[in-house]
Amino acid sequence: MSTIYETLKQDHDRHRKMLSLIADTHGDSEERREAWDKFYNDVSAHAAAEEETFYSKLISKEDGQPEGRHSVAEHKELDDLMEELNEIEFSSPAWLTKFKDLKHRYEHHIDEEEQDIFPVAKKTIGDDGTEKIGSAFETRKDAELDLVEEKAEEKLEE
Numbered sequence: 825m826s827t828i829y830e831t832l833k834q835d836h837d838r839h840r841k842m843l844s845l846i847a848d849t850h851g852d853s854e855e856r857r858e859a860w861d862k863f864y865n866d867v868s869a870h871a872a873a874e875e876e877t878f879y880s881k882l883i884s885k886e887d888g889q890p891e892g893r894h895s896v897a898e899h900k901e902l903d904d905l906m907e908e909l910n911e912i913e914f915s916s917p918a919w920l921t922k923f924k925d926l927k928h929r930y931e932h933h934i935d936e937e938e939q940d941i942f943p944v945a946k947k948t949i950g951d952d953g954t955e956k957i958g959s960a961f962e963t964r965k966d967a968e969l970d971l972v973e974e975k976a977e978e979k980l981e982e
Contacts, residue, residue, distance in 0.1 A: 825955045825958065826958050827951075827957075828878055828954050828957040828958040828961055829945075829946070830958065831961055831962060832874065832878070832938075836937070838866070839867060839870070839930070839934065840931065840934070842859065842862065842863040842866070843927045843931065845859050846859045846860055846927075847923070847924070847927060851914065852913065852915035856914050860909070864906055864910070865969065865972045866969070867902075867930070868903070868906070868968070868972070869965045869969045870965060871902075871903065872964070872965075872968050873961045873964035874899075874961065877957055877960040877961040877964055878945070878957060879892045879895060881945075881949050881957065882941075882945050882948060882949060883896075885948045885949065887944070887947070887948045888949070891940065891944045891945075895933070895936075895941055898929075898936075899933075901929070902926065902929060902930055905922065905925065905926045906926065908922060909922050909923060909926065
């Protein structure tokens with residue numbers, strides 16, 4: 825079983841690849857739509873699960889509050905950017921400009937988590953239970969992704 829740090833890093837690595845794939849797409853193509861939907865859904869589920877299982881533990885400790893709150897605030901900023909992208913036509917130059925901003929900010933965020941937040945969390949939370957937190961994260965993320973699938977199916981039925 826993986827620790828929360830290994831689990832989050834695996835997601836981050838997958839997200840880096842997804843961002844590169846999206847950056848290589850053009851216009852309002854099926855490839856861009858599919859890659860964006862997959863990224864959007866995965867990152868949204870990741871952030872919700874991360875806040876509930878990892879950041880809640882970090883913020884519950886006084887020494888972890890500044891870093892935890894900073895990262896949760898960045899989640900909100902990134903979520904707002906993703907929602908803005910959902911409102912812009914894929915073929916618009918504005919979409920690509922906004923996406924490049926999101927890519928830069930998201931990569932900065934996950935680099936910061938791995939380099940700055942993880943060491944603080946290891947000191948603050950300790951290593952006890954990190955496999956349990958990793959498992960809870962995966963369970964919560966799967967539940968979030970199931971909700972996304974249910975909503976998509978409901979839209980198709982309408």
